[in-house]
Amino acid sequence: MISFVWNNVCFNICALGSGILKEKIAGHEHSKNSYELHFITGGKGKLITEDKTYNLKKGDFFVTGPNFYHAHETNDESPLEDIYVYLQKVGEKKTNAFSSAFLSKQFYFTEKFDYSSASMLVEENNKRLPDYKSAAAGLAMKLMTDIVRCYLPEEFSEKSENDNLYDKRFIIIEKYFLYSNDLTLSGLSEEIGLCTRQTERLLKKYYGKSFREKKRERNNSDE
DSSP: OEEEEETTEEEEEEEEEEEEOOSOEEEEOBOTTEEEEEEEEESOEEEEESSOEEEEOTTOEEEEOBTOOEEEEEOSSSOOEEEEEEEEEEEESOOOHHHHHHHTOSEEEESSOOOHHHHHHHHHHHHOOTTHHHHHHHHHHHHHHHHHHHHSOTTHHHHHHHHHHHHHHHHHHHHHHHHOSSOOHHHHHHHHTOOHHHHHHHHHHHHSOOHHHHHHHHHHHHO
16 A cells, blocks of 8 residues: 655555446445545546536546545447546644645546646556655655645735745845854844744744844854
8 A cells, every 4th residue: 555645644545547447337425534536548438426427538637535426437439548546534734725625625627637647656556666655655745736736726826925935034044143243133033024023933933942042052153
């Protein structure tokens, strides 16, 4: 079994493969914490849900999550071909925007999905070269990110810039303690654009130390 941790959530890949659908799959629902990914790689068929029937073709992709009713049908003249990945969530620490977006959806369908990562995942699993589970886990994480990028609104990238701001401030703090000759909390706060209280919080976040402790550390290194 292949396991991986993606954005603070642990998954097991319980089933993985590719092939031709030769017969109808009766209507069913997945159990709690279970998600099935289907990447249509050729042929024709149908995905039947309670609300809608989708005519499947190459490039289509869909996710069916817990307690979502669905059935599959194939075309006799041009049988449906797909890659399938069956996931089960087995644990989580603290979900973030990405993992929450995936776990919150019972169903998702889209067209023209790039399934190259899914193809490589199946190939890695089939060849079973040394340390294939690590390689497969990396591909699974890449695949999950590709999927959730489809879920998220376009403006999400702008929100991500706010997260990157902390990384930029970290660099400023590093340079300040390395190169500044006059170390003051107010001076550092001005450099990173925060009040002194917020600056102290950042120092605790990155170093587990107060400004005074960081300054003492710098002064001791100069001696």
